[in-house]
Amino acid sequence: MNMFGKTTKLLVATALVAGLATTDAMAKKVYKWKLATTWGPTLSPFIDAPKKFAAMVEEMSDGRLKIRVDASNKHKAALGILDMVKGGQYEMGHSASYYWKGKDINTLPLSTMPFGLTTPEQYAWFYYGGGKELTQKVYAPHKVLSYPGGSSGNQMGGWFRKEINTVDDLKGLKMRIPGFAGEIMAKLGLTVTNIAPGELYTSLERGTIDALEWVGPGMDINMGFNKIAPYYYTGWHEPGLDLQFLINEKAFNKLPKDLQAIVETAMKAAAHDMYLQNYHMSAEAWASIEKDYPNIKIKTFPKEVMDAMKKVNLELREEMKAKNPLLKEILDSQEAYQKKARKWTEMSDYLYLKDNL
Amino acid sequence: MNMFGKTTKLLVATALVAGLATTDAMAKKVYKWKLATTWGPTLSPFIDAPKKFAAMVEEMSDGRLKIRVDASNKHKAALGILDMVKGGQYEMGHSASYYWKGKDINTLPLSTMPFGLTTPEQYAWFYYGGGKELTQKVYAPHKVLSYPGGSSGNQMGGWFRKEINTVDDLKGLKMRIPGFAGEIMAKLGLTVTNIAPGELYTSLERGTIDALEWVGPGMDINMGFNKIAPYYYTGWHEPGLDLQFLINEKAFNKLPKDLQAIVETAMKAAAHDMYLQNYHMSAEAWASIEKDYPNIKIKTFPKEVMDAMKKVNLELREEMKAKNPLLKEILDSQEAYQKKARKWTEMSDYLYLKDNL
Numbered sequence: 115m116n117m118f119g120k121t122t123k124l125l126v127a128t129a130l131v132a133g134l135a136t137t138d139a140m141a142k143k144v145y146k147w148k149l150a151t152t153w154g155p156t157l158s159p160f161i162d163a164p165k166k167f168a169a170m171v172e173e174m175s176d177g178r179l180k181i182r183v184d185a186s187n188k189h190k191a192a193l194g195i196l197d198m199v200k201g202g203q204y205e206m207g208h209s210a211s212y213y214w215k216g217k218d219i220n221t222l223p224l225s226t227m228p229f230g231l232t233t234p235e236q237y238a239w240f241y242y243g244g245g246k247e248l249t250q251k252v253y254a255p256h257k258v259l260s261y262p263g264g265s266s267g268n269q270m271g272g273w274f275r276k277e278i279n280t281v282d283d284l285k286g287l288k289m290r291i292p293g294f295a296g297e298i299m300a301k302l303g304l305t306v307t308n309i310a311p312g313e314l315y316t317s318l319e320r321g322t323i324d325a326l327e328w329v330g331p332g333m334d335i336n337m338g339f340n341k342i343a344p345y346y347y348t349g350w351h352e353p354g355l356d357l358q359f360l361i362n363e364k365a366f367n368k369l370p371k372d373l374q375a376i377v378e379t380a381m382k383a384a385a386h387d388m389y390l391q392n393y394h395m396s397a398e399a400w401a402s403i404e405k406d407y408p409n410i411k412i413k414t415f416p417k418e419v420m421d422a423m424k425k426v427n428l429e430l431r432e433e434m435k436a437k438n439p440l441l442k443e444i445l446d447s448q449e450a451y452q453k454k455a456r457k458w459t460e461m462s463d464y465l466y467l468k469d470n471l
Numbered sequence: 472m473n474m475f476g477k478t479t480k481l482l483v484a485t486a487l488v489a490g491l492a493t494t495d496a497m498a499k500k501v502y503k504w505k506l507a508t509t510w511g512p513t514l515s516p517f518i519d520a521p522k523k524f525a526a527m528v529e530e531m532s533d534g535r536l537k538i539r540v541d542a543s544n545k546h547k548a549a550l551g552i553l554d555m556v557k558g559g560q561y562e563m564g565h566s567a568s569y570y571w572k573g574k575d576i577n578t579l580p581l582s583t584m585p586f587g588l589t590t591p592e593q594y595a596w597f598y599y600g601g602g603k604e605l606t607q608k609v610y611a612p613h614k615v616l617s618y619p620g621g622s623s624g625n626q627m628g629g630w631f632r633k634e635i636n637t638v639d640d641l642k643g644l645k646m647r648i649p650g651f652a653g654e655i656m657a658k659l660g661l662t663v664t665n666i667a668p669g670e671l672y673t674s675l676e677r678g679t680i681d682a683l684e685w686v687g688p689g690m691d692i693n694m695g696f697n698k699i700a701p702y703y704y705t706g707w708h709e710p711g712l713d714l715q716f717l718i719n720e721k722a723f724n725k726l727p728k729d730l731q732a733i734v735e736t737a738m739k740a741a742a743h744d745m746y747l748q749n750y751h752m753s754a755e756a757w758a759s760i761e762k763d764y765p766n767i768k769i770k771t772f773p774k775e776v777m778d779a780m781k782k783v784n785l786e787l788r789e790e791m792k793a794k795n796p797l798l799k800e801i802l803d804s805q806e807a808y809q810k811k812a813r814k815w816t817e818m819s820d821y822l823y824l825k826d827n828l
Contacts, residue, residue, distance in 0.1 A: 170736050174531060176729035229827055232820060233591075234624070234750050241744065242751035267591070268819035330819065348822050372533035376733075379527050383739040387598065393591050394599035396819070397812040414822065455754040456828065462625035462687065462753070463589060464824045465705050465771065470586055471817050 145369060147181045149206035150199070152192045152213070154312045155185035157333070159391040160357065163264040164208040167359070167384035174376045179369070181206065192310035199258050199360045207360035208263055212293035213308070220252040220440045223448060224260070226355040228295045228427050231448060233265040233354035233389060235455045240356075243451045248444050259366060261381045263357030264388030267396065271347030271415060272327030273318075273339040278347070278415060281422045290314065290326035294430070295351035301426045318342050327351065331403065332395025340410045348414045350423060357388070502726065504538045506563035507556070509549045509570070511669050512542035514690070516748040517714065520621040521565040524716070524741035531733045536726070538563065549667035556615050556717045564717035565620055569650035570665070577609040577797045580805060581617065583712040585652045585784050588805060590622040590711035590746060592812045597713075600808045605801050616723060618738045620714030621745030624753065628704035628772060629684030630675075630696040635704070635772060638779045647671060647683035651787070652708035658783045675699050684708065688760065689752025697767045705771045707780060714745070 149168065153161040161183075168181040184204075186192040195207035196214045212225035223230075224245075231239055239245040240262060253260045272291065278284060285303035289296075296306040309317050309326075315337055317323050325343060328334050340346065359381045366374065403410050415423070435442035506525065510518040518540075525538040541561070543549035552564035553571045569582035580587075581602075588596055596602040597619055610617045629648065635641060642660035646653075653663040666674050666683075672694055674680050682700060685691050697703065716738045723731065760767050772780070792799035 170732065173732040174729055174736060176727075232823070234747070238747045238750040238754065241747050268823050270819075331815070348818055350823065350826070353823055353827075370533075372531055375527065375530040379531060379736055379740045382743065383736045386739065386743040390591070390595045390598050393595040393812070393815070397595065397808075397815040400815045400818060401811045412818070420826065451754075454758045455750070456824075458688070458750070458754040458757045459824065460828050461705055461757060461769070462627075463710075464821070464828070466589070466625050466707065466710055467813075467816065467821045469707070469777065470710075471813065471821070 142176075142178060144177065145179045145373065147179065147205040147365065148203075149181050149183045149208060150189050150191070150195050150204040151183065151185055151207070152195055152209040152310070153186060155187060157185075157311055159264070159332075159388050159395060160208075160311075161185060162391060163357065163384045163388040164206075164359075166387060167208075167380050170380040170383060171376055174380065175373055179373050179376065183208075186310065186312060192312065193308070196256065196258070196360060199362050200256050202362055202364070205362050205365040207358075209358055209360065210263075210292075210355070211260065211358045215293065218252070218256070219434065219438055220444065222294055223441070223444050224249055224252065224356070225293060225358070226352045227293075227445075227448065228298055228351040229353070229424060231354050231452050231455070232459065233267050233356075235452060235459060236265065236354040236356055237262065238455060239448060239451045243455075244447050248440075248447060251440065252444070253360075257363045259361040259363055261359045261361075261378070262385045263359045263381070264385040264392075266329050266333075266352070266355040266357070266392055267389060268330075269327065269349045269352035269355055270330050270334065271349045271351060272325055273334070273343035274325040274345040274347065275343045277345050277411070277413065278419060280416070281419055284419070287325050288323045290317065290323050291351070293352070294427075295327075297430055298351070298423055298426045301430065302422060315339065329355075330392070330396045331399035332392055332397075335399045335402070335407065340407055344409050345411050345413055348412070350415065350420060357385075359385075499533075499535060501534065502536045502730065504536065504562040504722065505560075506538050506540045506565060507546050507548070507552050507561040508540065508542055508564065509552055509566040509667070510543060512544060514542075514668060516621070516689075516745050516752060517565075518542060519748060520714065520741045520745040521563075521716075523744060524565075524737050527737040527740060528733055531737065532730055536730050536733065540565075543667065543669060549669065550665070553613065553615070553717060556719050557613050559719055559722070562719050562722040564715075566715055566717065567620075567649075567712070568617065568715045572650065575609070575613070576791065576795055577801065579651055580798070580801050581606055581609065581713070582650060582715070583709045584650075584802075584805065585655055585708040586710070586781060588711050588809050588812070589816065590624050590713075592809060592816060593622065593711040593713055594619065595812060596805060596808045600812075601804050605797075605804060608797060609801070610717075614720045616718040616720055618716045618718075618735070619742045620716045620738070621742040621749075623686050623690075623709070623712040623714070623749055624746060625687075626684065626706045626709035626712055627687050627691065628706045628708060629682055630691070630700035631682045631702040631704065632700045634702050634768070634770065635776060637773070638776055641776070644681045645679070647674065647680050648708070650709070651784075652684075654787055655708070655780055655783045658787065659779060672696065686712075687749070687753045688756035689749055689754075692756045692759070692764065697764055701766050702768050702770055705769070707772065707777060714742075716742075 149164050151164055164183050168183050171179050195209040198204045199207040210225050211221045214221040249260050288305045290309045291299055292308040300306045506521050508521050521540050525540050528536050552566040555561045556564040567582050568578045571578040606617050645662045647666045649665040657663045
């Protein structure tokens, strides 16, 4: 029998095919992840950010990392995202850092702070002013990674049933307003609560709350709040709310380097895209108010009210700082950055806008 | 001889290794690209955007797409980027669209326009207001693709040797100011020129020009202009300059889908990063002016001068529109978008800043 007989040739061919298949499987090891969001399935643009992120990751990885995005109606735990990512039920989450202030107060200022940084200032602080390192310090004990998840831009101050002329008008109101702004409002005599997005309208309709802030015209008007609470106030409390991508640290460390880079870059692109989408939606919605929603009354809080909020803001910041060293470190860092960056914001965008409205 | 004898085993093993190597080479086909920039090798943050872009692409593609970034000292054609990408000497470029207005007037408004869109407005217009489609229309005849390359934010109005109090003070000055702003200045009696970044300081020092605008404090102060021309004016003419990534269409079409997605996403992340880096550098530099550069005199153009610029701006826009149908389409689209979005910019960021400076 010839050494290079038929059987041998067949064997070699089979081995080659097997070799190809094996390498292909190796090169193509598919990771399947799940991502839980705080948002309902149609809550644009918040829900779009993780969806676009997942699509980018799948395309860039040629299908090697597939991420299933679950809206809140699927997992039924809109405000339980951090726990689920920590516990590993979900490899990723999309939510907002200040929702975890009850579990860990240091998570609070990573979203936004009343009278704080605007969107470009907040992002410049995160990437170039030490924010990233402080964020890692906050989330390291939770064994999760936290990255910017998209900015809502400067938010509106909320919807009220009646006009607010004095600080006394605020007293006794029940309001949905999360984060530190909620604490300021509580100090001013309101009863403050956080409610998951899907239950906001019903809560307002049933009188569980008298007022609420949500985001801005692009998202608010779709929710129908204006039908019940037509006084719509401009913002002070969330000048640059940044949402949040959460990743289970162990899951992230298991990815090869190229997939890690793909995840990180896709988060950046999706976060910025959400800001633009929201800007666009707000511009469109604002333009429609005059024509389509003549009952909406646009207001700015009077100076007396704004001054009271600012005073309480400073007092509460100092109280919190005294009790929490890491929180103090973060707030001091943000405050120093704001002082520096706000001067530039004034000389560039503010002065330009002042002359071009 | 046993059918599964030594020789056969060896053959099979060799075939397996060969199989692995072949597939690995297939999966690992490496594309090597070159990218030419208008910027010198140390011109941060402009030069950093394409460098970070290339690094992200290489990491995400696991080395399958390597992009060499050439600064202007390498290719010696700072203002020849479009031609080199068109001609295929470079697969990519990083520059600014309005540098090509002499070749194709329609490229002009894709960078920024005097009294036009701010950075978030410009990006929202590009991705959600029809800008992307219009950009494709402009660049299709050149067989290149053009994407946002990073915003400088709201630029400063420039450095002057003497104070500008009236429109007459402008007359006869020789100024480096590119784009449409240059045409406005020409109409107001200045002699206007564009000069590549590397020659700006020398031109000012030798008196080839009397004044120049460059970017903003973060980049300007490093250039030393203040030593010669200490009057530093706030901006009107480039409220949201967006740089530009250019890609040779044929080269892009040769990439597999996953690498195309990697290129697109990396451009988005690098562009936004540049905006933040520049914001940070400007904030830092602005904070240093008072302390380190007491000779710099910060000024805003007086109302008489600003009104004259606005008047000429409107006149020249109408003249250009009458001559160029596609340019008219772009300018009309931007103007309509600005009207809508500016109202939202006013209600959100502007009102907030007004109360928090």
